[in-house]
Amino acid sequence: MDRLPKCQANYVPLTPLTFLKRASMVYSNRTSIIYAGVRFTWLQTYERCCRLASTLRAMNIVKNNVVSVLAPNIPAMYEMHFAVPMAGAVLNAINTRLDAKNIATILKHSEAKIFFIDYQYVPLARDALRLLMANSEASMPLVVVIDDIDSPTGVRLGALEYEQLVARGNPRYSPEEIADEWDPITLNYTSGTTSEPKGVVYSHRGAYLSTLSLILGWEMKIAPVYLWSLPMFHCNGWTFTWGIAARGGTNVCIRNTTAKEMYESIELHKVTHMCCAPIVFNILLEAKPHERRPITTPVEILTGGAPPPAALLERIEKVGFHVVHAYGLTEATGPALVCEWQTKWDKLSSEEQGKLKARQGISVLTLADVDVKDPKTMKSVNRDGKSMGEIVLRGSSIMKGYFKDEGATNKAFRDGWFMTGDVGVVHPDGYLEIKDRSKDVIISGGENISSVEVEAALYKHPAVIEAAVVAMPHPKWGESPCAFVSLRNEAVGTVNEADVIKHCRKNLAHFMVPKKVEFVDELPKTSTGKIQKFQLRALAKTFVVQKENDSSSSGKRPRGKTTTSQINWEKPSYYHQNQEQIMALSRL
Numbered sequence: 001m002d003r004l005p006k007c008q009a010n011y012v013p014l015t016p017l018t019f020l021k022r023a024s025m026v027y028s029n030r031t032s033i034i035y036a037g038v039r040f041t042w043l044q045t046y047e048r049c050c051r052l053a054s055t056l057r058a059m060n061i062v063k064n065n066v067v068s069v070l071a072p073n074i075p076a077m078y079e080m081h082f083a084v085p086m087a088g089a090v091l092n093a094i095n096t097r098l099d100a101k102n103i104a105t106i107l108k109h110s111e112a113k114i115f116f117i118d119y120q121y122v123p124l125a126r127d128a129l130r131l132l133m134a135n136s137e138a139s140m141p142l143v144v145v146i147d148d149i150d151s152p153t154g155v156r157l158g159a160l161e162y163e164q165l166v167a168r169g170n171p172r173y174s175p176e177e178i179a180d181e182w183d184p185i186t187l188n189y190t191s192g193t194t195s196e197p198k199g200v201v202y203s204h205r206g207a208y209l210s211t212l213s214l215i216l217g218w219e220m221k222i223a224p225v226y227l228w229s230l231p232m233f234h235c236n237g238w239t240f241t242w243g244i245a246a247r248g249g250t251n252v253c254i255r256n257t258t259a260k261e262m263y264e265s266i267e268l269h270k271v272t273h274m275c276c277a278p279i280v281f282n283i284l285l286e287a288k289p290h291e292r293r294p295i296t297t298p299v300e301i302l303t304g305g306a307p308p309p310a311a312l313l314e315r316i317e318k319v320g321f322h323v324v325h326a327y328g329l330t331e332a333t334g335p336a337l338v339c340e341w342q343t344k345w346d347k348l349s350s351e352e353q354g355k356l357k358a359r360q361g362i363s364v365l366t367l368a369d370v371d372v373k374d375p376k377t378m379k380s381v382n383r384d385g386k387s388m389g390e391i392v393l394r395g396s397s398i399m400k401g402y403f404k405d406e407g408a409t410n411k412a413f414r415d416g417w418f419m420t421g422d423v424g425v426v427h428p429d430g431y432l433e434i435k436d437r438s439k440d441v442i443i444s445g446g447e448n449i450s451s452v453e454v455e456a457a458l459y460k461h462p463a464v465i466e467a468a469v470v471a472m473p474h475p476k477w478g479e480s481p482c483a484f485v486s487l488r489n490e491a492v493g494t495v496n497e498a499d500v501i502k503h504c505r506k507n508l509a510h511f512m513v514p515k516k517v518e519f520v521d522e523l524p525k526t527s528t529g530k531i532q533k534f535q536l537r538a539l540a541k542t543f544v545v546q547k548e549n550d551s552s553s554s555g556k557r558p559r560g561k562t563t564t565s566q567i568n569w570e571k572p573s574y575y576h577q578n579q580e581q582i583m584a585l586s587r588l
């Protein structure tokens, strides 16, 4: 038996590109993409991708060349997820919330040969290209502007425009053969929450398997109507760029994730599925009455990227959304764990259900194994829901490695495991729960305090809209929890520090209760909307607790004051005004 050889009939390299070709045949007339007044079928999408791929080849793009794109969730961005690898190249979708300096750094590091730019991002891209040009070691990519396909604007940066390249190409183009499924398909840079963004490389095989296992993990049926509320530049839309083709679904593309645009799309197109970070729940929940639309049939939401507090899960489900919680990282091709629902939980109260759903869950099918280990001994921790260790993963959805960074790659892989840098526990039922990032754990009097647990208690307070907890120096305990909280507009002035501490006492063990609560207008965030705890930690270090139960700080803001502080958080270099829009929205 073992002598039977592989041949082209029985051994085809795994690649998500096969999903598109299949969709063009089996779902040829079904709507593939909706964007404003534009609609495509799966056959049209396939032919447009063939055309673009053939033009890229004609432009001397060869195997493993990087093609970068800076665009929101528009049809071109979707098509490039197929067309670029169909030309044999590697897609690098850049986060549109980065600033010019970081975009220039990515273009240089990735050695991008072509840079596609959505017309709205031309000013930002121009600044990035200027910085790149000033760097004598960097080579300049060819620039292509993507004009709005629904209402062309005429904005240009050079001679080339996306639709011209599509029109010029061959719809009968035969995509480049994937010789080896281990070949790279995309290059995605991490969020830079804990360090500088790193270039994560996915293989065709990893992308294919991760796509399938997420479809199964989320139980996504045939022909979903998928709203693009998650940026496609996040781990290729957590693989749903490829996944919607696999299911013959409809991609509803929107430029901005405003409450109005999301609610309108849900109503108009009868959206069945969407993905988002928990921060988007706030946008949906805090929508103004004229922006809201009733959710008449349940919309499935897959959420992840940050811990969703149980209280927030409860609130969003009451509106009519049905949430599935997943945990993952760029390095794991998006979600690696899904909190698979158990029917016996249906009988529980909504509060208990929220708590169970807030756990990060069990591995997706592509992972061969997941564990929580003591990072020093690499021994598995007890499955008691209490013993903490580092979450480690192994399997086909784990990245190939970090591009041009052997040191970081070697550090990330240890003893056959990928080290996530996240601290978690395993419950007796096998479900994992993340307690913190390694760097965020608070050690108070020798006890580990999970900032995520304290935050979950804070979110239960009806006036709290956002909360983050970090370590603050304490003369007796070494460290103690310090909470940074932003309040709903109507609660500002009515809730004080003592109220919040009293609320925490009711919901947490005494040693976990924050010794200080600082009210802020906004919390500092990364380009992907994650809270930058390093900035909070730096500020918390300046707070001095004199004795037990005295939380007076170094002096600027007296205890119990009910107004919020307008702190000018140091903006990271990868930060620009879109971020402010998101924050403003989340606080409306």
Ligand SMILES: Nc1ncnc2c1ncn2[C@@H]1O[C@H](COP(=O)(O)OP(=O)(O)OP(=O)(O)O)[C@@H](O)[C@H]1O
Pocket (backbone or CB within 6 Å): 190, 191, 192, 193, 194, 195, 196, 197, 198, 303, 304, 305, 306, 307, 308, 325, 326, 327, 328, 329, 330, 331, 360, 420, 421, 422, 434, 436, 437, 528, 530
């Ligand atoms: N469901 C979740 N619950 C809690 N935390 C989550 C969840 N999903 C993701 N995370 C956090 O997000 C991290 C992955 O984020 P991402 O890959 O975007 O880059 P980053 O880790 O934020 O950036 P960098 O690696 O550059 O610091 C995980 O390691 C984990 O800390």
